[in-house]
Amino acid sequence: xxxxxxxxxxxxxxxxxxxxxxxxxxxxxxxxxxxxxxxxxxxxxxxxxxxxxxxxxxxxxxxxxxxxxxxxxxxxxxxxxxxxxxxxxxxxxxxxxxxxxxxxxxx
Numbered sequence: 001x002x003x004x005x006x007x008x009x010x011x012x013x014x015x016x017x018x019x020x021x022x023x024x025x026x027x028x029x030x031x032x033x034x035x036x037x038x039x040x041x042x043x044x045x046x047x048x049x050x051x052x053x054x055x056x057x058x059x060x061x062x063x064x065x066x067x068x069x070x071x072x073x074x075x076x077x078x079x080x081x082x083x084x085x086x087x088x089x090x091x092x093x094x095x096x097x098x099x100x101x102x103x104x105x106x107x
Contacts, residue, residue: 068090
């Protein structure tokens with residue numbers, strides 16, 4: 001992924017963290033970041049969208065990649081939709097750098 005694609009990701013600074021727009025693709029063969037689509041981080045998940053399993057997997061996946069506690073990640077909007085707004089609690093600048101650095105590592 002190149003820098004122009006990274007810059008298209010919607011990251012919003014909030015009082016006590018950041019929010020990012022996410023598009024979840026359930027029932028994939030693997031969990032992975034699949035790029036950016038219309039300002040949203042596209043995340044493929046290897047579980048079905050049944051009984052909140054995809055939401056739980058999305059939070060766990062982001063927690064593992066970003067190395068932040070699951071308790072610091074919350075779905076603000078879109079619990080029953082593929083399009084979600086996810087809140088990451090912490091220092092805005094540090095979290096923004098983590099998101100860019102961890103999700104889009106430079107080659």
